[in-house]
Amino acid sequence: MNDVKAIEVSHLVKRYGSFTAVSDISFDVAKGEFMGLLGPNGAGKSTTLKAVTGLLRPTSGEIRIQGVDIKDHRKALEHVGCVIETPMPYGDFTPADLLQHVGRIYGLDKAEIAIRGRDVLEEMKLWDWRYKKIDGFSKGMKQRVVLAQALLPNPDIIVLDEPTSGLDPRGMVEVREILKGLKRKDRSLLISTHILSEISELCGSVTMIRDGEAIISGDVSELLSGSRMGPITLEIKMLKTIGPELISELESSTGVRDCERMGDHVVKVSFMGSSEEQAEIVSKAYNSGLGLMSVNESGKNLESLYMEMTEEESA
Amino acid sequence: MSDLFKRRESVPGTAQEPAEDERPKGTWEDSGYRMSDEEAHRDTVYHIPNQFMQVVAVFKTQMSLYSKRKSIYLVLVVAVMIPILYVLAKDIFDFGMVAEASGTGLIGALLSMLPFIMGIFTASLCGSVMPAEFNDRSAYMNMALPMSRTAFCLGKYLAGVVITIGVFVFAYGMAMAGSLITYSFFDEEALAKSFTMMLLSVLVYTSFTFAMGCFIKRGATIVSFLIIAIVLPVIELYMFMNSYIDMSGFMLFPNMLPDLACLTLGSNISMSPMGVLNMLVHIVNPASMDLLLSAVISAAWSVAFLVLGIIAIERREM
Numbered sequence: 001m002n003d004v005k006a007i008e009v010s011h012l013v014k015r016y017g018s019f020t021a022v023s024d025i026s027f028d029v030a031k032g033e034f035m036g037l038l039g040p041n042g043a044g045k046s047t048t049l050k051a052v053t054g055l056l057r058p059t060s061g062e063i064r065i066q067g068v069d070i071k072d073h074r075k076a077l078e079h080v081g082c083v084i085e086t087p088m089p090y091g092d093f094t095p096a097d098l099l100q101h102v103g104r105i106y107g108l109d110k111a112e113i114a115i116r117g118r119d120v121l122e123e124m125k126l127w128d129w130r131y132k133k134i135d136g137f138s139k140g141m142k143q144r145v146v147l148a149q150a151l152l153p154n155p156d157i158i159v160l161d162e163p164t165s166g167l168d169p170r171g172m173v174e175v176r177e178i179l180k181g182l183k184r185k186d187r188s189l190l191i192s193t194h195i196l197s198e199i200s201e202l203c204g205s206v207t208m209i210r211d212g213e214a215i216i217s218g219d220v221s222e223l224l225s226g227s228r229m230g231p232i233t234l235e236i237k238m239l240k241t242i243g244p245e246l247i248s249e250l251e252s253s254t255g256v257r258d259c260e261r262m263g264d265h266v267v268k269v270s271f272m273g274s275s276e277e278q279a280e281i282v283s284k285a286y287n288s289g290l291g292l293m294s295v296n297e298s299g300k301n302l303e304s305l306y307m308e309m310t311e312e313e314s315a
Numbered sequence: 316m317s318d319l320f321k322r323r324e325s326v327p328g329t330a331q332e333p334a335e336d337e338r339p340k341g342t343w344e345d346s347g348y349r350m351s352d353e354e355a356h357r358d359t360v361y362h363i364p365n366q367f368m369q370v371v372a373v374f375k376t377q378m379s380l381y382s383k384r385k386s387i388y389l390v391l392v393v394a395v396m397i398p399i400l401y402v403l404a405k406d407i408f409d410f411g412m413v414a415e416a417s418g419t420g421l422i423g424a425l426l427s428m429l430p431f432i433m434g435i436f437t438a439s440l441c442g443s444v445m446p447a448e449f450n451d452r453s454a455y456m457n458m459a460l461p462m463s464r465t466a467f468c469l470g471k472y473l474a475g476v477v478i479t480i481g482v483f484v485f486a487y488g489m490a491m492a493g494s495l496i497t498y499s500f501f502d503e504e505a506l507a508k509s510f511t512m513m514l515l516s517v518l519v520y521t522s523f524t525f526a527m528g529c530f531i532k533r534g535a536t537i538v539s540f541l542i543i544a545i546v547l548p549v550i551e552l553y554m555f556m557n558s559y560i561d562m563s564g565f566m567l568f569p570n571m572l573p574d575l576a577c578l579t580l581g582s583n584i585s586m587s588p589m590g591v592l593n594m595l596v597h598i599v600n601p602a603s604m605d606l607l608l609s610a611v612i613s614a615a616w617s618v619a620f621l622v623l624g625i626i627a628i629e630r631r632e633m
Contacts, residue, residue, distance in 0.1 A: 077459065088451050
């Protein structure tokens, strides 16, 4: 039972008439894994999440939650908390009312709802608002109420569709911290977002979707070190003034595409090559006698991978 | 409002509560429940309840939502006004013109708005419940919960039925109170028959309007009201007047039940196309109707529309 995946999506297809929203997407989320779904608007992220949570029926393919087919909706979602399409909770209800409703559905008794309810409301900074009507809340507060109901049963799996949309910067950071806390508790997360930093900050793996197809999927660090990546930039900072000798020595190194002096002490090296070749560049800087202060690497991140993928799309 | 987090009476033998700033955050303490930290631990394994309990959960939630709706209180106020209006009007209006001069007949006269209110009330209450879920997007939350859509629909529907029955039982009570001002005797058999018809008509109207709400995304309230209170009666009257159906067949249409509930009491009028026409040409004789057959048809109608509505929601893609 230990190797049962939290979420398994196999060959998921969703068609609306002649339009294919999702075409043969497969991925799985292991227990304790945080996976991000990334892609431009209309790529099929929300459709995928709706299929995962039983809000729509796949045209074909199979979805299993903890080994249970999503067709058995009740059993499959027993330990799942979700926020899909930013639902608006009942405006006449207070957060306390709403948590009571959701808790009853999950089979929590009144005491458990009170205990867990306080936890999530405090986490979401809504404790002082627990008896206020949701109608009067801002969009960000409503979003936090919805997140609170998803986290109420302390579920094993959390499925979130753009959970920080509508939140102010502080709210976004707070929600991310809450989600990081779930990671420490060995929960599994499937999240779709446009915010790349959210994925790179939270997720160990990512599936990029474009035009309903999964174009890339896997471990974030493995993807970033993959051969498809473009050049990276090494920003080398020296203690003494950089002379033309070091510049020409760096330019002659294998894998270096461009070398640009930025003031007296900094040189930017555009590089694409192996780790050994990269180490050689750093060692040349170190051995130059100018006093190597720091080397910063940039460009090898999720953003560049995403841009690369979406550029291919527009091309 | 939920009393979920309200502090309970302190439990004898337990330690004194710490001051607000000393109380650990995120624990059970403020709820005041008699529970150890271990028992209250947030990682306690839970199991979803059976379908029946989930229906009950949705029912409770929907009742709570209904309790915040002003339209229900408005209808209750109208019901309370029945005896008051009677007292004010009895000396200037001849109720004998619209009903038999008896206690039961007066109840019928006082309830003559029943068909209209039944239509508009159930349409606004049950016809709007599912569209509101989708328009307000709360369905995205509810239908992603570990609960079948059938249980969700049943809970919502039953809440509508219970509220509607409650409101109309109250209206009957008020009409009886009004009648008691002048009369001290009721025809219990006619009253029981009328009451049964009212209960059946609640099932008929709630299931129809609920189903309409499941099919129609916008405007379900007005559409379901127009169909059940205007279009269907007009078609049925047309069929009857042109002898496509006879009197016994005519009275078996379930949507006629609120009218028949009034007319059974001895009233000559009810606020509906059929009621108005009946006042002019006296076409309906409720005494001749087969209540058992009518009950069977009403039950079949109610189940059919409820099932249709549930199927529509089950098949709905979000």
